[in-house]
Amino acid sequence: MTEEGIDLQADVLIIGGGMAACWAAIAAAQAGADVLLVDKGFVGTSGVTATGGPNHWWVAPEPGKREAAVEERHARSFGLAERHWMARIIEESWIALPTLARYYPFGGDGRGGTFYPGVRGPEYMRALRRYATDAGVRILDHHPALELLVHDDGSVAGAAGHGRLTGQSWRARAGAVIMATGGCAFRSGLIGSHGNTGDGLLMAAEAGAALSGMEFSVSYSLSPAWNSTRTLPYFAARFFDQDGRELDIPPPIGGEGAHLRALASAMLAGPVIADLSDAPDGLKPILRRIQPASPTPFERRGLDIFRDRFEIKLFGEGTVRGTGGLQVVDAHCQTSLSGLYAAGDSATRELVAGATSGGGAQNAAWALTSGRIAGAAAAARAKRDGRRLGAAARAVGQAGLRPAASPRPVDLKAVLPVVQHATIGYDDALWRSAPKLARARDALDGAWRLLADHDQGVGLDRGGLREHAAMIAAARWVTAAAHRRDESRGMHMRADRPATDAALASRLLTGGTDKVWTRFETPALQEAAA
Amino acid sequence: MIAHIFEDRCTACQACVSACPTHVLDAGPDGAPRIARLDQCQTCFLCELHCEADAIYVGPDQRQPEAISPEAILASGHLGRLRHDHGWDREPEPGSTGHLHDFWQLGPLLREGAEIAARRYSERQASDRA
Known part of the structure; x- marks a missing residue:
């Protein structure tokens, strides 16, 4: 390597910059760790939360209520979720979200109280960035990790990457590493997912980590063909073929598979046109105030979202809304690799959603909870074992970095x-x-x-x-x-x-x-x- | 995709270069940023949100660049609109519950939409059987 590089170290290194990464960083810093967070993009706009509006699973601690909520969702998990994890994400969300009030402008709940569970993406990520910074987290934006560093005993020692605005390589050693790089949406065009290419899954697998639930990765989000948006306005949509004949599409909730298969069948046959005029009357005047970016792509094309018909597409969500990710082997969100923890969509979400997506509520609660748990556990490990800077650490990235045969460019x-x-x-x-x-x-x-x-x-x-x-x-x-x-x-x-x-x-x-x-x-x- | 940067409005703060999650922009040495890797633009509009000068405009098509003249952008009234709608250009009105006043309605309205679709579908199934 002839290029200049920088050497970094921390108690806890976090790879990724979405909501799970931020909650992990905050938890680790609050546990007393020196925390370094490296993100491929910018903490505040990176990942699918920044363009979204996550709703966290929210059930008050009233007698029997949480147990009933867990039972109801557990019955829909196809036998692969675990009740104690489900209860845990309800409790963690309930505790953590109100602590964001200094940074996030929570609005009312329509009944005189404060509305905590649902948050708007850009404001949420802006708040988490400020919260993390105030907690003492060092954030390096535009510093993608390219590979993990591993000790001789197989435990994870840090990561190495590239600063894309500085042009400098970097190498960071830490007492524990948290992978929070999100899921993989396979460059489908899904809003916010351009950077969600599964980088962390590859880095961890190269070091020997196992994944779980990767078959549960079939999920799509409906949007205009020219721009992937949030889906709130489309739930009451009617659908037509290009000759104006209405299509018989099962409703979106209660049988997602049938809904998606019917739409996909129609799209395989030809363009599918949506008509949103049946949307709730209460939504039309306030869509802009709830999701300002949803009407934007329509207005900028000169269309009225609730009056004009337009062509739609299903944007693949891969393991972002699918559940697959790194296997979690203990109650601390550790992966099958010693010293590597997983949070958010880079971890399998089967523990709380089983073979289903889990919908928005469980997903956000999982990202928040797994982040907080991993952050606290990583801080404890670093406190116990130190940074082990005297031990050798080797970089284990292969594909694209160290070709197995003669190098030549690939298309x-x-x-x-x-x-x-x-x-x-x-x-x-x-x-x-x-x-x-x-x-x-x-x-x-x-x-x-x-x-x-x-x-x-x-x-x-x-x-x-x-x-x-x-x-x-x-x-x-x-x-x-x-x-x-x-x-x-x-x-x-x-x-x-x-x-x-x-x-x-x-x-x-x-x-x-x-x-x-x-x-x-x-x-x-x-x-x-x- | 990012369509235009208004150099006369740009303060060269480079906030958009930093805020862009997909590294589309390069810092301009003395002035406005340069659109360097448009193929990486995901049309997320977040650069507009982070531009305090309302100097950057994102076109609505994420599949390909669109030609739109700066005059047409200005005439459309859309420049800065998204940041305004988010409330990032001003403090909330005193006494109000803030810019996210209506956000709680997202869930109920989503469910109402789904119920409309379910009701319409079952009515259609019933009339097909009749």
């Missing part, structure tokens, strides 16, 4: 269609089958070999290259898990196995980079398959 533009076809292509994702998954596996293995064997980024290019490597890797885990789970369960819908198999009520792990593996978490299932 990245050819990679993305292969990845997207397998993960968010309507037919391949919503009607999965063994033959389709086998074809996807072969195509993705080819793309992976090409990139991992030959491509080597320099300077700024390394970021884009690693993003592509991460998307291929994530697509391979999704495909392998979907193939292995020989049934339908929740958002994992196999056209060739439409029934749910009671014997497969276990979380499914996957991982590996050059060679992808899968394994059911329940030991008995694993032995039965062996």
Whole structure:
């Protein structure tokens, strides 16, 4: 390396800059740790929370109420969620959100009280940034991590990356590392997700971490074809084909699979047009005050959102609204790697949502809670074991950084269609089958070999290259898990196995980079398959 | 995608360069930032929100750049509108519950929309059977 680099250190290193990363940073700093947070983008605008409006699961601690809420959602988790985790995210959200009042302008609840559970993305992330900064967190924006550093004993020692505004490489050592880089939306165009390319999943898997629930990654968000927006205005939409014939689309809530499959079928046949004139009358005059960015793409095209008809598209959400992510092995959000914790969408959300998305409420409560838990646990570990700066640490990134064979440039533009076809292509994702998954596996293995064997980024290019490597890797885990789970369960819908198999009520792990593996978490299932 | 930076309004603070989560902009050495990597623009409008001078305009199409003249942008009245709607250009009115006064209605209105769709669907199914 001839370029200039900087050496950093901290008790706790946090990789990522969305809501989970910020809650983790705040919790770690409040526990007394010296905290360094590195984000690929800007803490405040990075990730899908910044453009969204997360609603946190919110149930008052009244007798029986939380237990009932947990039971109701647990029954919808297809047997893969855990009640104690669900109770925990309700309690943590209830405690944490009001502490944001110094930084976030909470409004009223319409009944004279304060409305805490739902927050608007840009204001929420602005508040979390200020909260973290005041708590003493050092934030480095535009400092993407490219790879993890690992001790000889296999535990995680830090990370290395690139400052994209400074042009400097960086290397950070820490007593504990938290991965909070978000999910992977496979560059679908989903609002806020351009940077959500699964970078953290790849970095962790290269160091040997396991993932869980990657087959639960089939989710889409409806938007105008030209701009992915929030979905609030579309819930009462009517749909038409290009000849103006109304389409018979099942409603969006209560059977998401049927709704998505009906829309996707229509889109595979031709353009689908939406008409929002049936939207609640109460919404029309105040949409702008709730979600200012929702009417914006319409107005700037000269359209009236509630009067004019327009073409729509389904934007893939991958593991962002899907549940898959790094396996969590203990009550402290530790991954299967010692010293590496996971928070938010980079961690599996199966613990609270099982085989479903969990909707907005559980997702945000999970991001907040896993962040706070990981932050506190990482601080405790760093306090106990120190930063171990005397121990050797080696960088373990491979694809795109250290090619396995002779370096030569690879056409990245050819990679993305292969990845997207397998993960968010309507037919391949919503009607999965063994033959389709086998074809996807072969195509993705080819793309992976090409990139991992030959491509080597320099300077700024390394970021884009690693993003592509991460998307291929994530697509391979999704495909392998979907193939292995020989049934339908929740958002994992196999056209060739439409029934749910009671014997497969276990979380499914996957991982590996050059060679992808899968394994059911329940030991008995694993032995039965062996 | 980001369509235009009004150099006459830009204060060269470079806040948009920093705020852009996808590294679309490069700092201008002495003046307005440069749109350097438009292909990375996700049309999130967040640069507009972080521009206190209302000097940057994002076009509505995320699939490709659109040609729009600075005069047309100014005439549209949309420049700075989003920041205003968020309330980031002013303090809330005294005595009000703030710029997020109506935000609590998001959930109820979302559910109402879904109920409208469900009701319409079941009526349609019933009339098809009749």
